Amino acid sequence: MPAASPLPFGRLDGRRALVTGGANGIGAAIVRGFAAAGATVVIADLDAMGAAALAREAGASAVRLDVSDTGQVHEAVATHGPFDILVNNAGIDQHAFFSDTTEQDWAKLIAVNLVSVLACTHAVLPAMQAAGFGRIINIASEAARLGSKGGAVYAAAKGGVISFTKSIARENARYGITANAITPGPIRTPMLEQAVAEGGDKLLRAMTDTTLLRRLGEPEEVAAAALFLASDQAAYITGETLGVSGGMGLGG
Ligand code: NAP
Numbered sequence: 001m002p003a004a005s006p007l008p009f010g011r012l013d014g015r016r017a018l019v020t021g022g023a024n025g026i027g028a029a030i031v032r033g034f035a036a037a038g039a040t041v042v043i044a045d046l047d048a049m050g051a052a053a054l055a056r057e058a059g060a061s062a063v064r065l066d067v068s069d070t071g072q073v074h075e076a077v078a079t080h081g082p083f084d085i086l087v088n089n090a091g092i093d094q095h096a097f098f099s100d101t102t103e104q105d106w107a108k109l110i111a112v113n114l115v116s117v118l119a120c121t122h123a124v125l126p127a128m129q130a131a132g133f134g135r136i137i138n139i140a141s142e143a144a145r146l147g148s149k150g151g152a153v154y155a156a157a158k159g160g161v162i163s164f165t166k167s168i169a170r171e172n173a174r175y176g177i178t179a180n181a182i183t184p185g186p187i188r189t190p191m192l193e194q195a196v197a198e199g200g201d202k203l204l205r206a207m208t209d210t211t212l213l214r215r216l217g218e219p220e221e222v223a224a225a226a227l228f229l230a231s232d233q234a235a236y237i238t239g240e241t242l243g244v245s246g247g248m249g250l251g252g
Contacts, residue, residue: 006232013038017230018083020067020120021090022060023050025189026139029219030087032058033227042080045090067116068108074123082127085230088117088161089139093191095198098152106153113157114164121168125177134177135230138165139222142183142245158183162241169239178238180229185210185245187217212247 007013017034021027022043031054035041041060044067045051051062065076067090077083092112094105117138128134143151144158161181168179186192186207196204208214222244228234229242243249 006235009233010227010231011037012085012227012230015039015084015230016082017041017085017087018044018077018080018120018124019087019089020044020065020116021046022087023047023054023062025191026184026187026219026222027087027089028054029223030089030226031060033220033223034085034230035060037227039085039230042083044076067120068111070115070119070122073116073119077120077123081124082131083124084128084131084133085135085137086120086124087137087139087226087230088120090116091139091141091158091191093151093154093195095150095195097150101153109153110157110160113154114160117161117164121164121179125168125172128177129172129175132176134172134175135234136165136168136172136177136179137226137229138162138179138181139226140165140181140183140241142185142243142248145183145241145243146249165241166239173238178229178234180234180237180239181241182222182225182229183241183243183245184222185217185243185248187219187222187244189219192216210248211245212250215246217244217246 017039022031023045035058043051043062044065048064055062138161140161141158143155148155165179165181225244
């Protein structure tokens, strides 16, 4: 059943949101957007100084957290929760052909990009189930759908995020909890700037050429999709994967 009296379109008043990796890039845009929509936002990030500065600016609060450490995640959620909304956004990339990577590289990429999503979801679910309401939004990547030359393990981890999202949607529909994934294309963030610094203008052109719109996306364009999926108006959307990628993968 839909909420008895849904919040107005674009509003998150009274909702408590946890945004991982919220100090920079896409996560920071989500923090700003959710806070402006009236949510109480907790930023969980490795970058403690960046998180604290953004928390002051946006009227949020900040906690230093390594999302790949399941113990730390459960402690942070016990201290700062319960949450109505979880955005699993923290992630890392690494540019190397798979044959040049090591088992340590795989472990780190899978821990930060996939295990963190399991850990944070596991920590927030009991309170969401008890409340009969929840929104879980997982930031995956178009790399999961298309593959990535130089990012095979990253793409595999993000593919895992998409299938995990669907399972969580199936298991938790009965509790009024939705779970959806967003797959960004190339978005102008510190993560992408670092990749461009390593790969040069050729990589930047190659990335924009994969989009129909022939440009990078902005973090706010991903945040707008997250705000919609977190809203009461998205109550009938679950288990979906929403591309915010300028039409990546459609040719052109
Ligand atoms: P970003 O600019 O690098 O920001 C990521 C934030 O996550 C940083 O504040 C980072 O802290 C934090 N973080 C990294 N590892 C963490 C950990 N173990 N625990 C807690 N926080 C951690 O990245 P972004 O580009 O905004 O990416 C956000 C999400 O979108 C990621 O999941 C990424 O895979 C996905 N995505 C991005 C793009 C893109 O083009 N930008 C495309 C597709 C998908 P530090 O700065 O201290 O490392």
